[in-house]
Amino acid sequence: METSSSIDLTDLVVFDMANNHQGDVEHGLNIIRAVGEVASRHGVRGGLKFQFRQLDTFVHPSHKEGSDNKHIPRFLSTRLTTADYEILKEEVEKVGLVSICTPFDEDSVDIIVDMDFDIIKVASCSATDWPLLEKVADSNKPVICSTGGLNLDQIDELYSFFTHRGVDFAFMHCVSIYPTPPEHLQLNQIDLFLKRYPGIAVGWSTHEDQDETAPAQIAYAKGARMFERHVGIPTDTITLNAYSSTPEQLDRWLAAINRARVMCGEVNVRPAPQEEEITALASLQRGVFAKEPISSGTEVTRDMVYFAMPIGEGQLPSGGLRPGVVAKIDIAADAPLHLEELVMPRPAADRVIKKAIHEVKAQLHEAGVHLNTDFHIEYSHHYGVEKFREIGAVLIDIVNREYCKKIIVQLPGQVHPQHFHKRKEETFQVLSGVLNVVIEGRKRVLYPGDTVLVQPGMWHGFWTETGVVFEEISTRHYNDDSFYKDKKINAMERHERKTVVNHWGRYEIRDKLVG
Structure with a gap:
């Protein structure tokens, strides 16, 4: 199966027109133009979303007249033809919006593909409709999937399904209560999605009071990078529901999200302090x-x-x-x-190591790597402790029997010199950051999850620009089994190039370095 066509799903705001077109093409065009103007004013990458149902087959014959299901009369009364939707879609593209559509049956998926919509949206009520999901997965379109009313097992299954089918997809946290009261917004779910479902965009489909802007700002701060909002225009004969925004409400809502973006600033980076901040503190x-x-x-x-x-x-x-x-x-x-x-004195050797320990612990915390208390550490400093921050590594010995496991941490910019082992075979697996490895002259770049095998006798060295945490799984480690290209390192006593301590060596480092 071919993978989905490529389109970036991050930083996208979905405007759901749903039945707000009221079965009236001209009214729908007015909504599209108004939404396009507001999105353009705020520099937002927006998408206008329709909903497709093939009502002749979607609704059971016995419910086509006098149905007690509150949705069916509305669906039937707002019916548009494919030709009508072609007109509306053309206007979406004209105002610079992405075209999105939610299918509620398999025939609608075919029409979406024929009309060449940019994105398919799966509604929460369809997120367990496997015949429809199979059809959506085969469409070769990027997919946004809402998760209202689903438990974690069901969302896990969706994540595996779309991943295995090679679909470019994103999840929307969603609460399917219309409108959603504040106590049911559950915005902490965004944190859970980001941790549990890596590698995809995570957003929030909103149904709260349309005059509320704080929830969207909180959601952005939590990490939501997609939003969905119902939109419409009231008229003398059309009244919007409580979870649809007028252009004026949409204007305030988008402005609030942009303010949140500015207030939140950098992600995963500690920015340099502002000159004004430095002056104020001084x-x-x-x-x-x-x-x-x-x-x-x-x-x-x-x-x-x-x-x-x-x-x-x-x-x-x-x-x-x-x-x-x-x-x-x-x-x-x-x-x-x-x-x-x-x-001013040069930093004491133990101060260099102790300062680095704070960074090493922070990298382990960020990587989610937890250590027992029963370990010892090698601080490798092959060219002297004073150069440890440039040439070095921290090797945490977890177990060393017939099998061996170490966790190795390098700080940003650190290099470990090339060497080989006569007896040890080892495999590296990156847990966090990016590791550059050279094995027998061939460079490889490893990302989290990547592995590489180093067999006995192979020259290898490694370094990182980002900082890295990786596992070394190997046969038994021997202290006399490392041979370096730089013969000066081979001539050094082991304690000259490594400081080995129990645990973090809080009270050992200075004595060992001085001794």
């Missing part, structure tokens, strides 16, 4: 001042200074004082200690 910081005269060449200790605000330009901040700071000139009592007047 005005509240303390600087280091001499408590007594300090002579040139004297090591500055805590009892010789005091901390006070405001801090001056180029002055040593209170957090910057540490052992080994030496005055380069005579400093008078109450005078500030300026950085240019001081000899």
Whole structure:
């Protein structure tokens, strides 16, 4: 089966016209134009959605007149022809919107394909209709699927179904109560979807009070990157239902989502602080001042200074004082200690490692990797501890019997030198981040889930630009079984290129490095 045609489903707002066309083509055109204008004004990538039902076969003959089902009379009274929908779809494309359609029967899927709609939307009521879902999956169209009223087992099954069928798809969190009261919005489901269903866009199909904008902002902050909203235009003879937006309500709603986008900022990245922020904080910081005269060449200790605000330009901040700071000139009592007047010590070896530990733990947390307390760690620093942040890795030994498992963490930009093992065979599997591996001169780029085999005798090295967490599954590890291309590393004692500690080595690192 061919995979679905490619279209980006993220950052898409779906405007559901449903039966708001009221069976009137001209009214439908007015809705499309109004929605297109509002979407364009807010720079939104929008899609206009229709609903198709082949009513002659969709509705049972006994219900075509006098049905007690509240939906059927409405469906019958708002019927449009395929030619009518062709006119409406042409207007959708003219105003710059994506064309979307929800089929409620298999024949409608064929018509959607023939009319070349961009996206198929599966309604919540059809998300367990497997004959229809099979037809949708064969359409070769991207699919957005709402999940109102489904339990997790059913959603899991949908995720597996669309994935196995090679469909480009997205899920919409949805509560099928019209309108939906605040206590039933369940916006935390967006978090659950993002964790449970990786690799797809996650959105929210909304049915709440149309004057409410906070729920959409919360949903965006939760990670929803698609939204769906019922739209319409009231007239002297047409009254909108409680879950459909007028153009004015839609305008306020889209503005609120855009404000949320601006307020939320970067995703998975800590942005550099703004200059205004730095200046504001600096005005509240303390600087280091001499408590007594300090002579040139004297090591500055805590009892010789005091901390006070405001801090001056180029002055040593209170957090910057540490052992080994030496005055380069005579400093008078109450005078500030300026950085240019001081000899600052190089970071102690244990400080380099301890600082890196905070980053390593953060990467493990972000990757969702949990450790027992019964492990020991190798801090690899083949070119000295002072270069650990550039050339190094953290190897966490989980088990070492006839089989061996390690979790290896590299910080962004770290490199591990090329080497081989005579006895050990190992397989790497990336858990988080991106790992670059060179094996026998061939480079490979590994993403989460990817594996690579390194057989005995194979030259290999690895590095990362993003930071990476990966597993090493191998035969037994031997301490004398690593041979490096750089012969200077081979000449080093093991403790010179590795610091091995129990657990994180909170109280061992300094002693081992000094020793």
